[in-house]
Amino acid sequence: MPETVKTRIPARMDRLPWSPWHWLVVLGLGTVWILDGLEVTIVGAIASRLSEQDALGISEYQVAVGGTFYIAGAAVGALGFGYLTDRLGRKKLFIASLGLYLLATVLTGFTWSAYSFWFFRFLTGLGIGGEYAAINSAIDELIPAKYRGRVGLIINGSYWLGAAFGAALSGLLLDKDLFGADLGWRLAFFLGAVLAIGIMLVRRHVPESPRWLMIHGRNDEAEQLVDGIEREIERKTWKSLEPVGADDELEIVQRRSTNFVEIARVLFRDYPRRSLLGFTLLATQAFVYNAVIFTFSLVLTGVFDVDSSVAGLYLIPFGIANFLGVLILGRLFDTVGRRPMISGTYFVAALGLAALAALLAGDALGTWGYIALLCGAFFFASAAASAGYLTVSETFPLEIRAMAIALFYAISTGIGGAVGPLLFGRLLGGDDPAGVAVGYWIAAGLMAFAAIIEIVFGVDAEQQSLEDVAEPLSAQEAG
Known part of the structure; x- marks a missing residue:
């Protein structure tokens, strides 16, 4: 017989002041997106090197197929790890997913053929996809409501720090005067593994989500965990925490797992508007980002006659602009509010892309004018894209949170990641700016x-407890 318990854990976690303990959570969980950005950028930069006979000797098409395997792996990993994250816990899965990424990245560095490259890229995608579900759910459940929006945006946006770093690093590692043709690209993957080891050392100190524990029959353990967090924060901030009142008590019926039938019912019967919203936000940003990134070098070389050896370096200002967008605008998502900021950043990004399209069609842009407008548009688009992940992770009940993230990530990435690059690729039309303009x-x-x-359909979730935004299924049963 399931046990009914009363708990104040959500309110206790949400009233915590920002502290060094929260920085531990951010460093342990959030920095993995830097690895994702590094991965994608490095592989794009080394595509031509892998096709050289004194390197791996596979075709550029076979390298591109590796990207498809990576995306497929990410989609499968998100679904598989997402289901297990809700069932087995956040910590077990964010350790396992990072471990899989670490192993797969090392193996990629030892690639010997196109088939091994595809297989190892699929495994790497599995790990990264698992991270999306496990990390976003854990971050939201560990960070106080007052800071949840900006922290979520900055963490997801840190992907672009990795992208900028990867673009800068690729020039160094591909320099044959420094590294042999068959060595530099392998070192790029080994470097990702080294960074993953550093993250793992920090991550092992990040606890399980007390919210997950209280739902899954481990309320006493959750209470002890929160007691320890509170003592640590009081000791390091030299401030006593205010007690939580009885009005903030939550009554829940503990459970072990949630089946797929109930997951589908909650997503599509109980929360159809939120499901439509989550899918639209994630699919749109996936289409736009994948379309632009996968054709980035092609546009520069085909339309603006940039030498292919330096085209990737233009990703450095692009990546910096994307990260600055979430860093500068993130706070406003907690103060001005989710709905005005999310709709506003999507709309301003749309205006920037429309201006870019008009100027491209009129052949009125030079290389740096194109980069400047692109950076301006994606300064806002990066905040919008990160807010899409934030929306999905905070607007569904705790019991299916990771699975909701996984499902919408997998579907949107599968659609946007496939259609965007294919459509833009067909519209390039050689060196004709008009074709590119249609894509924009x-x-x-x-x-x-x-x-x-x-x-x-937006949800005004700013500074609200997750349990107020979406009541846990366990609390609904108790009521």
């Missing part, structure tokens, strides 16, 4: 559509 008009229209959906 489409991207602008999709971002504007997402802004409208957010205005209509």
Whole structure:
């Protein structure tokens, strides 16, 4: 017989002041997106090197197929790890997913053929996909409501620090005067593994989510964990925490797991508007980002005659602009509010992409003008994209949170990751700017559509407890 318990754990976690303990959580869980950005950028930069006979000797098409395997792995990993994260706990899975990424990255460095490259890229994608579900759910449940929006945005946006770093690093590692043709690209993957080991050392100190523990029959353990967190924060901040009142008590019926039938019922019967919102936000940003990134070098070389050897370096200012967007705008998502900021950033990004399309069609842009406008548009688009992940992770009940993230990530990445690059690739049309302009008009229209959906269906979750935004299924049963 399931046990009914009363707990104040959510309120106790949400009233905590920012402290060194929260920085531990951010460093242990959030820095993995830097690895994701590094991975994607490095592979794009070394594509031509892998096709050289004195390196791996596979074709550029076979390298591109490796990208498809990576995306497929990420989708499968998100679904598999997402289900297990809700069932077995956040910590077990964010340790396992990082461990898988670490192993797969090392193995990729030892690649000997196209088939081994594809297999290891699929395994790497499995690990990264698992991270999306496990990390976003854990972050939201460990960070106080007052800071949840900005922290979520900055962590997801840190991907672009990795992208900028990868772009800068690729020039060094691919320099044949420094490293042999068959060595530099392998070192790039080994470097990712070294960074993963550093993250793992920090991550092992990050605790299980007390919210997950209280639901899954381990309320006493959750209470002890929160007691320890509170004592540590009081000791390091030299301040006594205010007690939590009886009004903040939550009554729940503890459970071991949630089956797929109940997951589908909650997503599509109980929360259809939120499901439509989550899918629209994530699919739109996935289409736009994948379309732009996978054709980034092609546009520079085909339209602006940039030498292919330096085209990847333009990702450095692009990556920095993306990260600055979430860093500068993130706080406003907690103060101005989710709905106006999410719709606003999607709409401003749409305007920037539309301006870019118009100027490209008129052949009125030079290389740096194109980069400047692109950076301006994606300064806002990066905040919008990160807010999509934030929306999905905070607007569904705790029992299915990781699975909701996984499902919408897998579907949106599968659609946007496949259709965006294919469509933009066909529109490039050699060196004709008009074809590229059509692609940017489409991207602008999709971002504007997402802004409208957010205005209509958005959830005002700023500074609210997760349990107020979406009541746990366990609390509904107790009621």
